[in-house]
Amino acid sequence: MGSVPIGPATQAVDRYYQSGTALNRLLLEAPYLPRCSDNKTAAIVRPREYAIRHPYMQVNRPNMVSWLVFDLDHSNALIWEDENLPAPNMVVSDRNSGHSHLFYAIVPVCTSENARSKPIQYMKAVYEAMAARLNADPAYSGPVAKTPGHPWWSTWEIHTTEYELGELADHVDLAVKPRWSVGPDLDVVSHSRHCLLFEELRFYAYSIVTREKEQGAYQSFIRLLEAYAYNKNNYRLRGFAMNLSVAQVNATVKSVARWTWDRYQGSSQCHRGVMRLDKSLPLNERQRLAAEHTHQARQRGTESKIRAVCRSLLKRGDRLSQAVVARASGLSRQTIAKYRHILEEALSPSPSNIVPLRGVSALQTSVKYAAHQISAPRRGSGIVLGVGLLGGDFLDSCELDLDVSGYDPPDSS
Numbered sequence: 001m002g003s004v005p006i007g008p009a010t011q012a013v014d015r016y017y018q019s020g021t022a023l024n025r026l027l028l029e030a031p032y033l034p035r036c037s038d039n040k041t042a043a044i045v046r047p048r049e050y051a052i053r054h055p056y057m058q059v060n061r062p063n064m065v066s067w068l069v070f071d072l073d074h075s076n077a078l079i080w081e082d083e084n085l086p087a088p089n090m091v092v093s094d095r096n097s098g099h100s101h102l103f104y105a106i107v108p109v110c111t112s113e114n115a116r117s118k119p120i121q122y123m124k125a126v127y128e129a130m131a132a133r134l135n136a137d138p139a140y141s142g143p144v145a146k147t148p149g150h151p152w153w154s155t156w157e158i159h160t161t162e163y164e165l166g167e168l169a170d171h172v173d174l175a176v177k178p179r180w181s182v183g184p185d186l187d188v189v190s191h192s193r194h195c196l197l198f199e200e201l202r203f204y205a206y207s208i209v210t211r212e213k214e215q216g217a218y219q220s221f222i223r224l225l226e227a228y229a230y231n232k233n234n235y236r237l238r239g240f241a242m243n244l245s246v247a248q249v250n251a252t253v254k255s256v257a258r259w260t261w262d263r264y265q266g267s268s269q270c271h272r273g274v275m276r277l278d279k280s281l282p283l284n285e286r287q288r289l290a291a292e293h294t295h296q297a298r299q300r301g302t303e304s305k306i307r308a309v310c311r312s313l314l315k316r317g318d319r320l321s322q323a324v325v326a327r328a329s330g331l332s333r334q335t336i337a338k339y340r341h342i343l344e345e346a347l348s349p350s351p352s353n354i355v356p357l358r359g360v361s362a363l364q365t366s367v368k369y370a371a372h373q374i375s376a377p378r379r380g381s382g383i384v385l386g387v388g389l390l391g392g393d394f395l396d397s398c399e400l401d402l403d404v405s406g407y408d409p410p411d412s413s
Contacts, residue, residue, distance in 0.1 A: 016052055022089045022157050023149055029066040034058035042144040055152040058143045063112035068104040068127055071140035083133045085171050091156040092146040101146045105162045117262035126165050129172035193235045193244050197252050204228050205260040222257045229253050305329055306339050310346040320347055
């Protein structure tokens with residue numbers, strides 16, 4: 001099918017419902033209730049059949065990318081020809097400034113939380129490489145674009161081919177970015193609320209992603225980033241006119257979370273040289289010793305984690321089994337099976353270290369607990385002691401050594 005310049009609005013509406021056209025594909029791939037309006041905020045939500053009547057609309061679904069849209073802030077709408085890039089499906093240009101949106105139809109890529117990360121990374125790499133060649137705005141991320149066929153714009157419908165990402169990648173050089181960063185430079189981005197939030201949020205994400213991968217899940221990782229981003233969204237107090245909107249904060253959180261979870265390789269727990277190995281040893285020997293040390297450290301950590309879970313389950317009175325311990329610890333059942341001796345230790349009664357006092361006292365029969373011995377009076381001396389105070393048995397066992405000379409016993413009558 002040849003290229004078709006879209007003229008009157010009635011012709012554009014007709015082509016939206018004509019099967020096999022690029023406009024028809026845009027209508028079918030758009031959300032059922034896209035955002036739209038007569039400005040870039042696109043704050044109105046309407047059915048897609050009504051959204052195409054507005055100059056701006058959302059063209060991609062929330063969790064699916066069917067169009068790569070490039071925002072050209074220059075007047076050369078044919079730059080794709082100069083750069084020997086594939087032709088876009090549609091070119092939508094501003095009649096006054098000449099700034100354009102280039103629409104490339106691609107095989108849909110899922111971007112939801114449960115989507116595979118590799119296709120998303122590949123799509124982003126292709127987009128960034130093409131944006132650099134087209135001199136497009138690198139900060140543009142949609143989802144709102146100029147509505148093709150609207151009377152405000154000049155629309156050129158070129159073809160209906162749906163590109164594979166590999167086809168587009170064949171025409172560009174995908175950049176290889178360094179894994180490490182030197183830290184946030186907030187002074188450079190102090191003019192922009194979006195950049196400030198991005199810098200602060202991404203370094204917080206770097207600090208917790210390793211822990212969340214080991215102990216949590218992607219959903220809990222996003223919740224932590226959301227809470228941090230909402231707390232940092234106080235730009236009115238920092239001198240800006242207003243804070244970021246909820247949608248802007250959520251978009252930044254989603255971008256940082258996905259990239260960090262999929263691609264971040266850094267760790268604050270790296271201790272290079274902790275074993276103090278002799279550098280004269282061959283490299284393969286040092287690597288073997290380091291790998292053995294790392295394996296033992298991980299094994300001890302896993303054992304400690306399983307023991308803690310076993311104690312917690314037994315304290316609650318829960319049944320101790322491999323499946324229960326696996327769910328509570330976040331480890332696989334196969335891993336728990338390798339450490340089943342820990343479960344057996346937890347279930348076996350431990351010998352008591354407490355010795356009964358009765359057994360100890362039975363071994364010592366003649367222990368005197370008094371510091372001084374008091375002799376009992378000789379029988380017939382006439383001394384009478386109060387039996388009720390100490391008891392007869394106690395008096396019989398005591399020997400009182402008292403000087404009773406000159407003592408006048410009381411009259412017993």
